[in-house]
Amino acid sequence: MSVVHFDSVTIDSVSRTPILADFECTVVTVRNADLVNDATLYDAASGGASITLSAGQSRAFRPQVGSRQVSWRAGDTVVWAQASAGTGPIEVELLQ
Numbered sequence: 402m403s404v405v406h407f408d409s410v411t412i413d414s415v416s417r418t419p420i421l422a423d424f425e426c427t428v429v430t431v432r433n434a435d436l437v438n439d440a441t442l443y444d445a446a447s448g449g450a451s452i453t454l455s456a457g458q459s460r461a462f463r464p465q466v467g468s469r470q471v472s473w474r475a476g477d478t479v480v481w482a483q484a485s486a487g488t489g490p491i492e493v494e495l496l497q
């Protein structure tokens with residue numbers, strides 16, 4: 402049986418906020434709950450490459466294909482999030 406956990410994380414436009422795996426999980430989905438402003442995600446697995454997450458858009462992250470790691474461990478940073486304006490929030494869904 403899969404365990405699903407939901408969280409809401411406040412972000413800002415000044416600093417990058419880490420989105421962490423609260424427990425060992427295989428998929429982390431982040432959704433920009435701000436329906437006006439975009440957010441920028443910095444992918445921890447790709448060395449910090451940025452991804453724009455438009456207002457209301459979501460994106461799923463999985464461990465890299467071909468890596469030995471089959472899931473994120475509790476406390477791993479999946480992405481960093483930064484708002485273009487406002488305070489988000491970013492909604493996070495973790496699936497075990």
